[in-house]
Amino acid sequence: MKTIFILLFAILLTGCMTPIRPWERDLLAQQKMQLIPDPMQSEVSEKIAYSKEGSTGGLGVGGGGCGCN
Amino acid sequence: MQLDKKRSIRQALALATCGVLAHGPLLLPVSLQAADLSWKADMTTLRYAENGRVSVSEHIASFRREVGEDEWVSLKFSWDAITGASANGAIFNPPQSGSSQTVTSPSGISRTYQTGQGQTVDPLTTFKDTRVAAQVSNGQFLTPTLKGEVVGNLSFENDYDSYGIGGNLSWDILQRMTTLTGGLSLDLDKVKPFDGNPKEFESIGTTTPIRLGQGEKRTIQSIIGFSQVINRKTLTQLNYSLTLNDGYLTDPYKFITVVDPALGAPTDYLYEKRPTSRVRNAIFWNTAHHFTEDVVHFSYRYYWDDWGVRSHTSDLRYRLMLWRGHSLQTSFRYYTQMAADFYQYSLPGQPLPSSFASADYRLGHLITQSTGIKYSIHMGQQVEFSLRADITEQSDADNLFPSLGITLFQATISISDRVDYAQSGRAPP
Numbered sequence: 001m002k003t004i005f006i007l008l009f010a011i012l013l014t015g016c017m018t019p020i021r022p023w024e025r026d027l028l029a030q031q032k033m034q035l036i037p038d039p040m041q042s043e044v045s046e047k048i049a050y051s052k053e054g055s056t057g058g059l060g061v062g063g064g065g066c067g068c069n
Numbered sequence: 070m071q072l073d074k075k076r077s078i079r080q081a082l083a084l085a086t087c088g089v090l091a092h093g094p095l096l097l098p099v100s101l102q103a104a105d106l107s108w109k110a111d112m113t114t115l116r117y118a119e120n121g122r123v124s125v126s127e128h129i130a131s132f133r134r135e136v137g138e139d140e141w142v143s144l145k146f147s148w149d150a151i152t153g154a155s156a157n158g159a160i161f162n163p164p165q166s167g168s169s170q171t172v173t174s175p176s177g178i179s180r181t182y183q184t185g186q187g188q189t190v191d192p193l194t195t196f197k198d199t200r201v202a203a204q205v206s207n208g209q210f211l212t213p214t215l216k217g218e219v220v221g222n223l224s225f226e227n228d229y230d231s232y233g234i235g236g237n238l239s240w241d242i243l244q245r246m247t248t249l250t251g252g253l254s255l256d257l258d259k260v261k262p263f264d265g266n267p268k269e270f271e272s273i274g275t276t277t278p279i280r281l282g283q284g285e286k287r288t289i290q291s292i293i294g295f296s297q298v299i300n301r302k303t304l305t306q307l308n309y310s311l312t313l314n315d316g317y318l319t320d321p322y323k324f325i326t327v328v329d330p331a332l333g334a335p336t337d338y339l340y341e342k343r344p345t346s347r348v349r350n351a352i353f354w355n356t357a358h359h360f361t362e363d364v365v366h367f368s369y370r371y372y373w374d375d376w377g378v379r380s381h382t383s384d385l386r387y388r389l390m391l392w393r394g395h396s397l398q399t400s401f402r403y404y405t406q407m408a409a410d411f412y413q414y415s416l417p418g419q420p421l422p423s424s425f426a427s428a429d430y431r432l433g434h435l436i437t438q439s440t441g442i443k444y445s446i447h448m449g450q451q452v453e454f455s456l457r458a459d460i461t462e463q464s465d466a467d468n469l470f471p472s473l474g475i476t477l478f479q480a481t482i483s484i485s486d487r488v489d490y491a492q493s494g495r496a497p498p
Contacts (some may be wrong), residue, residue: 001326011389017246017297017299017300018299019244019246020298020300020301022245024301024302027301027359027361028298028304028359030359030364032364032388033357033359033364034306034357035296035306035366037303037357037366038129038455038481039111039131040111040129040479040481040483041443041457043129044115044127044129044357044477044479045402045459048461048475048477049382052382052431052463052475053370053404053406053431053435054378054409054432054435055370055374055378055380055382055404055406056351056372057311057312057349057350057351057353057370057372058290058292058308058310058351058352058353058370058372059233059308059310060292061237061252061253061290061292062220062222062233062234062251062252063204063254064252065229065233065256065258066200066202066224066229066231067226067228067229067233067258067260069123069194069263069320069322
């Protein structure tokens with residue numbers, strides 16, 4: 001599963017990449033195009049998932065613990 | 070004539086020099102002037118409600134400001150009020166042959182329950198708690214392409230404290246087409262129920278309960294990853310995170326029911342027991358694509374740990390730009406989880422398990438589906454306001470625990486001194 005996942009990602013990277021000049025970054029620079037476009041929404045969603053499910057991780061580190069039930 | 074011209078030039082230079090010295094700030098780099106140090110404030114308030122169970126009101130305020138050239142600080146405060154009832158692991162729908170006892174925790178009331186044939190315990194524990202948390206961070210560009218940030222966290226509840234520090238680095242390479250990231254954090258948590266942590270596998274009905282004092286839990290989180298610009302409209306990211314938990318990982322409020330195999334009725338309720346360490350792994354893939362106006366985000370995470378929990382999480386968000394700064398975002402999240410090795414809905418009676426057992430449904434075979442919608446509007450060019458509503462259904466794939474419905478309403482306002490023309494829908498001047 002993990003191998004397939006990484007292979008697919010590698011194919012995506014090598015097959016579709018196009019060099020981008022600084023003046024072509026207008027769309028990428030927009031807030032809505034950030035990988036976390038709305039930190040407040042993400043923080044709340046992550047905390048709920050952390051409280052109600054048995055999994056965590058992948059997005060970042062830190063953020064503080066809670067005894068959520 | 071020649072001398073007069075030279076004198077006039079000298080006088081002009083002297084006047085210009087005096088003028089510049091008299092207006093000292095003009096000599097400072099532009100980025101160091103207070104008016105040009107950008108800032109951003111975000112405030113959110115939310116209401117989280119489970120059907121017939123927990124309700125949470127939460128308010129978060131964060132403020133970020135540049136404090137110098139390529140350096141910034143941010144502060145964040147959170148306040149939660151939690152009330153309601155939470156599943157404690159006792160079985161649902163036991164035979165109605167005896168009296169049912171309601172459990173109240175965590176803070177303030179120490180109780181002893183009657184257990185034995187015919188006695189049942191309410192599978193929901195009522196509680197009330199308040200949480201306050203603060204986070205402070207300081208970041209700066211160490212070189213034009215290398216960014217570092219340190220973060221500190223504090224969190225306090227009536228029965229749980231958390232202290233954490235961490236740091237992140239990100240490094241842009243290959244003409245900023247690729248960004249390498251890494252992070253490390255350390256958290257120390259204290260689990261401190263009002264009447265102490267219970268002895269694992271002890272009956273909740275014992276007349277002389279043993280209390281263990283407060284428990285400590287240490288967490289080390291690490292992450293490495295990279296993000297890659299695919300083309301002018303597509304960005305992707307791949308992360309791997311490793312989390313190590315160590316210490317008191319048992320939940321002091323969770324029970325497991327002992328069921329008489331012959332009668333199918335509860336005979337006792339024991340406090341659960343979990344291992345004292347956990348190694349957790351996650352691979353996370355996130356991609357954003359711009360359709361010139363609309364934007365779609367898709368992410369997938371595969372998670373596994375040494376407790377036997379495996380999970381798949383998919384998240385899809387589509388932001389539809391409407392008109393002049395109005396937008397509508399729909400989201401869908403799907404989560405499936407395989408149970409921990411020691412997860413058991415109930416125990417068959419004597420002998421007691423020699424290792425670990427928990428009936429916490431969050432370690433069981435879970436399916437969670439969430440659907441959400443968010444409406445955003447720009448009020449002026451520097452203020453964005455959004456309203457979000459999410460509906461979540463959490464179900465047990467084994468159909469032993471009842472499904473849980475969750476609704477979430479969240480209102481957020483963001484204020485910045487920078488104009489985001491792309492969001493506001495107005496052309497730059």
